[in-house]
Amino acid sequence: MRQRIVAFVLTAAVAVLYGCAAEPVTVSTSGMTALGRETIHVGIAYDSAGRGDNSFNDMAAAGLDRAKKELLIDATEVTAQAETDEGRSASLRELVKAGSNPVIAVGFLYAGAVGTVSKENPDTLFAIIDDASVTADNVVSLLFAEQEGSYLVGVAAAMASRSDHIGFVGGVQVPLIEKFEAGYAAGARSVDSDIRIDTRYLTRPPDFSGFGSPEKGKAAAADLLGSGADVIYSAAGGSGSGSFEAVRAKPGAWAIGVDSDQYLTAPAAIQPRILTSMLKRVDNAVFQEIQAYIKGDRTGGVKQYDLKVDGVGYATSNAAVKKYEPRLERARFAILSGAVKVPTS
Template sequence: MIKRITAGLLAGTLVLALAACTATVPISPTDSSGLGSETIHVGIAYDSAGRGDLSFNDAAGAGLDRAKKELLVQATEATTEAENDQARAETLRGLAQGGSNPVIAVGFLYATAVGTVGKEFPDTLFAIIDDDSVSADNVVSLLFSEEQGSYLVGVAAARATRTNRVGFVGGVDVALIHKFEAGYTAGVRSVNPGITVDVRYLSKPPDFSGFGAPDKGTAAARQLISNGADVIYAAAGGSGSGVFEAVAAAPAKVWAIGVDSDQYASAPEAVKPHILTSMLKRVDNGVFQEIQAFAKGDREGGSKRYDLKVDGVGYATSNTALNRYKDDMEKARYRILSGAVKVPSK
């Protein structure tokens, strides 16, 4: 079944990719899902990179896909192309007007829009990923401890480097990405304080293009490689593919570290051998669990934290080359979980 929102509702500012599964079937009282006979229709608003970024948005989409399969929810997906608060508000407003509840906003750039549209639809639950600035009874923040996962891949980078110089490419110079940088740097220096961490950001606010500009990622990675970096961690959304291309084309062996999703699994065959690991930010778990909680009757605002303790962050093990460093990474994980290590977020 296909459901469409009229262009008039969205003021021509968004592109909708609508996906609806079969209607929810009644659940017996003994079923543990808590869905009952209620039909849940989820709305999800991706940031401008949309589905197909092989990173942040795809992770959110994977959580939605799991909910459609396991919880039998219906869904409407939307991507806002215009980079402004008005366009984002129209995206959320269109989803809410179309009957979606809950409505999930993928990324901190939706904060102002969530604050505005949340007041207009007090009976709709809005969930926003990576932002806790909106305080309302119908707004829930889904937050992640990115610095913890970044610390672990920093340990791997420190063990893998031969030049004692590693790189970091951040998509946009904002507080959220600083968490990735801070954790990565701390992990590297926990192994060897003498390793240099060379940092590049692709754009600064109000320019948020750094999350979707592979050419900028390629240029930054080439600079890092020319400066001697032989391991590069890319926390840059869709721009990470450009980093991977530069790493794969390097004249000497250089490792790339991906982010959010297992980017080894989705990389072209020629690039896979160059991706050592990825810092997993389990946005898929966050999205799925929030939809599941809603289905079970949790309709309250507030915030939920996804860290190492709840498998909210971690690292990918698809490339067997990582095996030689896993013991050190697991030791670091246990030190964080025990409280012996407090990972900085700034």
């Protein structure tokens, strides 16, 4: 009798979650049953920094962790086996072999691998973050309006700067990171049209090490600070931690983080120096894609995460940014209303 009661409760819970009538379902100890028929096993392939970067990868991981908790899915996680299309393809094949469906690739560097492995596995749904070059019935592109969130932190940077001179550190000079730079510059100039904005890119293709070199990030930020900039926004993945170190060594300077709320994960000595962060809600995109798959949305296409759906934004964990919030909110509403069109290059 007790087993029947438990089964009924589980059935009712699934019915509430999916808005369907309570039907008998099979609940597997290895994961959630989608629509009562199958176990969902998600695969996620991080870029070379993997979990623990306190930035891009960790945001994807947060979305996966939420799905494990709320949707009761199983998951297999891998990191790129090598910084080549072959190495990334091997990682994706490993996930497919493990029974993963859908498979989520974290970052545009997986584009070539997704293009190859999705053709080999037409019955597996692949989702790739930050790339729309692969068009196939079983490939979903998850894109973000990074320029909009960067516009907002650009407003904050210009308001916080005492020297009317700010800086930008980009990990790798590619169109994606140039979107961050363009939005940041536009936001800053909306406050002060004469503000000086200096930029440093750590590497250029085919060298993508700029996303994982704190030493290069520190050197670039120190160079900007030495030239008079007093606010540094880094869109450089794992290299951003080096930029924070440089800011800590410069009295009166501010750092702006990226992707996650980096104030929350920074060392205590650095935390007060992080004014805000541009939030790129990769966690929401990962969670919602898994949720959509469970509900039966298993077709390719493009999904856009912009300010309208809280796909991007700015962090308020540091109380120091509070005094700028009225201006930041006016800027946010100007974008939402269409009064401001943020450039992407």
